[in-house]
Amino acid sequence: MKYRGRFVVSIAFLAAAFVLTLAGATLLYAQSEIGNYVQQNLGAVVQPSQNLPAPGAKYSVGNYPLYWPELEPGEGVELVTSYCNACHSPRYILMQPPLSRDQWAAEVTKMVKTFGIQIPEEDQPRIVNYLATHYSPETRKK
Amino acid sequence: MAAGSLAFPAAAQQGNPPDRLPTFTGPGANPYWNSVGPVATYPQKFPLVLLTDRPVQLETPRYFFQSPFTPNGAFYVRWHLANLPNTVDLGEWRLEISGNVEKPAKFTFDALMNSMPATTVAAVNQCSGNSRSRFQPRVAGGQWGNGAMGNALWKGVRLADLLQSAGVKPGSVQVQFQGLDRGDGPEGLGSNAFLKSLELSDPVLKECILAYEMNGEPLPMLNGFPLRLVVPGYFATYWVKALTNIRVLEKPDENFWMKAGYRVPDTPRGTTTPAEIKAGAVKTVPISRMPVRSFIITPDVDSKIPMGMMVAVRGIAFSGYGRVTRVEVSDDDAKSWAPAKLGEDFGAYSFRTWEFSWKPRRPGLHLLAVRATDEKGNVQPDEPVWNPGGYLWNQIERQRIMVGTEHAGGAK
Numbered sequence: 066m067k068y069r070g071r072f073v074v075s076i077a078f079l080a081a082a083f084v085l086t087l088a089g090a091t092l093l094y095a096q097s098e099i100g101n102y103v104q105q106n107l108g109a110v111v112q113p114s115q116n117l118p119a120p121g122a123k124y125s126v127g128n129y130p131l132y133w134p135e136l137e138p139g140e141g142v143e144l145v146t147s148y149c150n151a152c153h154s155p156r157y158i159l160m161q162p163p164l165s166r167d168q169w170a171a172e173v174t175k176m177v178k179t180f181g182i183q184i185p186e187e188d189q190p191r192i193v194n195y196l197a198t199h200y201s202p203e204t205r206k207k
Numbered sequence: 208m209a210a211g212s213l214a215f216p217a218a219a220q221q222g223n224p225p226d227r228l229p230t231f232t233g234p235g236a237n238p239y240w241n242s243v244g245p246v247a248t249y250p251q252k253f254p255l256v257l258l259t260d261r262p263v264q265l266e267t268p269r270y271f272f273q274s275p276f277t278p279n280g281a282f283y284v285r286w287h288l289a290n291l292p293n294t295v296d297l298g299e300w301r302l303e304i305s306g307n308v309e310k311p312a313k314f315t316f317d318a319l320m321n322s323m324p325a326t327t328v329a330a331v332n333q334c335s336g337n338s339r340s341r342f343q344p345r346v347a348g349g350q351w352g353n354g355a356m357g358n359a360l361w362k363g364v365r366l367a368d369l370l371q372s373a374g375v376k377p378g379s380v381q382v383q384f385q386g387l388d389r390g391d392g393p394e395g396l397g398s399n400a401f402l403k404s405l406e407l408s409d410p411v412l413k414e415c416i417l418a419y420e421m422n423g424e425p426l427p428m429l430n431g432f433p434l435r436l437v438v439p440g441y442f443a444t445y446w447v448k449a450l451t452n453i454r455v456l457e458k459p460d461e462n463f464w465m466k467a468g469y470r471v472p473d474t475p476r477g478t479t480t481p482a483e484i485k486a487g488a489v490k491t492v493p494i495s496r497m498p499v500r501s502f503i504i505t506p507d508v509d510s511k512i513p514m515g516m517m518v519a520v521r522g523i524a525f526s527g528y529g530r531v532t533r534v535e536v537s538d539d540d541a542k543s544w545a546p547a548k549l550g551e552d553f554g555a556y557s558f559r560t561w562e563f564s565w566k567p568r569r570p571g572l573h574l575l576a577v578r579a580t581d582e583k584g585n586v587q588p589d590e591p592v593w594n595p596g597g598y599l600w601n602q603i604e605r606q607r608i609m610v611g612t613e614h615a616g617g618a619k
Contacts, residue, residue: 109245109246110245110246110247110248110254111248112248113248113249113250113252122296122297122298123294123295123296123297123298124294124295124296124297124425124428124432124433125293125294125295126250126251126293126294126428126429127250127293128293129249129250129260129261129263129291129293130247130248130249130260131260131261132245132247132257132260151391152289152390152391152392152398153259153261153262153289154259154260154261154289156259156260156261157259159230159231160244160258160259160264160349160350161347161348161350162231162232162233162234162340162345162347162350163231163233163234163345164345164347168347171347172347179396179397179398179463179467180392180396180397180398181392181393181396181398181399182392182398202233202234205231205233207230207231
């Protein structure tokens with residue numbers, strides 16, 4: 066009995082000491098941590114398939130992937146996707162930094178005058194307006 | 208100076224890593240080492256940072272620059288026109304030399320590889336617009352971080368040998384290069400064909416090679432299989448991919464990619480201002496050699512260095528004007544400098560690795576900087592450049608590094 070009591074006391078003492086040490090450690094030092102995870106979405110980046118090329122003189126890598134961009138919905142978006150997509154993916158728009166109305170107008174003018182895309186006169190300001198409305202320093206969201 | 212500031216977007220300062228980088232940066236400068244695009248996988252490539260998908264533009268992540276030679280699978284990709292090669296039939300492919308020459312000729316891949324003397328050169332290929340996302344104010348164009356560059360060991364035949372065998376006629380002024388890529392724009396415009404030319408009098412012609420090997424392997428399709436023009440020291444715009452045509456010209460090339468594209472202000476460092484551009488008073492010249500640059504590759508911002516540790520700071524340097532002869536590191540925001548140890552010399556136009564043993568003198572946030580000097584005495588400057596094309600960036604690079612303590616509250 067006496068023996069067991071002493072044992073209980075010593076356990077309580079140890080537990081108290083442990084809690085105090087822990088509290089002290091928390092106050093004095095940043096704690097080490099283990100086992101923290103955060104849920105993420107997997108699969109945005111996929112591993113490429115592995116294909117043995119066919120024999121012969123043809124050296125092929127197959128098709129390149131296309132990633133249709135999520136452009137902001139709004140007036141003129143369909144003009145942008147159809148005309149800009151003639152020569153390059155509309156993803157080019159998302160890759161640009163936010164540009165002012167003047168800068169976007171200069172880009173559209175360059176595509177028409179320098180690179181020869183045929184866009185009806187009345188559609189050109191609509192395209193500029195869409196780009197300036199959604200992709201300027203003041204308005205761009207994503 | 209903005210680049211010297213310790214300020215950073217809020218997302219990067221959170222204790223937990225953010226889910227991902229922002230989808231775009233601006234109107235301020237991109238504060239990240241790489242472009243912020245998503246990561247994507249492409250044939251013969253490791254996952255790279257996607258800028259655009261049609262045509263393909265991919266940026267090399269920072270960690271691939273830990274070695275002096277950039278792996279082919281990590282080498283950045285930049286095409287101008289949407290219709291780039293998916294398949295090359297070497298049974299049909301020929302390299303044709305034509306124009307103002309005595310003996311126009313066509314070469315098979317086998318003839319180039321097995322019947323002509325081979326030359327090897329280590330050379331950095333860097334996009335003219337590398338680091339364009341640093342520009343203030345921002346300019347339109349590919350928003351590259353620092354990863355539109357790579358170094359490879361290129362093996363092939365000398366351009367000079369081919370020109371000599373073809374016999375350049377008197378009255379010739381330039382040599383024009385074209386590859387397999389085509390655009391959907393009207394014929395005669397820059398949106399239809401990508402053409403680049405070099406002056407026949409340019410000494411770089413003697414150093415040019417037509418490379419069929421890259422780091423001892425065939426070129427990846429996206430880097431210009433089967434043959435690519437290598438112009439050591441020059442920006443990559445001249446390194447025409449999937450090369451098929453060499454034309455000797457009697458008149459200067461006036462196509463878009465020479466007359467309007469890839470031109471820089473004819474000023475020291477090619478810098479100007481938006482006001483001067485608006486006034487229309489800026490004379491331009493075709494871009495040519497790459498100014499001296501250096502980069503800190505490790506440690507990155509997410510490394511935390513315990514106070515008292517001697518840490519190896521490592522990186523690369525290069526110059527289009529010749530060998531890098533000195534690399535220096537600063538830990539006081541580019542006020543004082545100490546020399547770094549240079550790695551193996553692979554030639555005048557290669558990446559040169561460097562290493563600097565750094566022992567932080569205090570805990571807390573540090574700003575390391577690196578600058579290189581080349582054999583012509585060009586020292587990397589600490590002033591930014593600005594031009595409307597977003598070319599020639601070579602400002603001193605900085606890296607924020609957090610140094611920790613052994614006791615809480617030690618760092619302020």
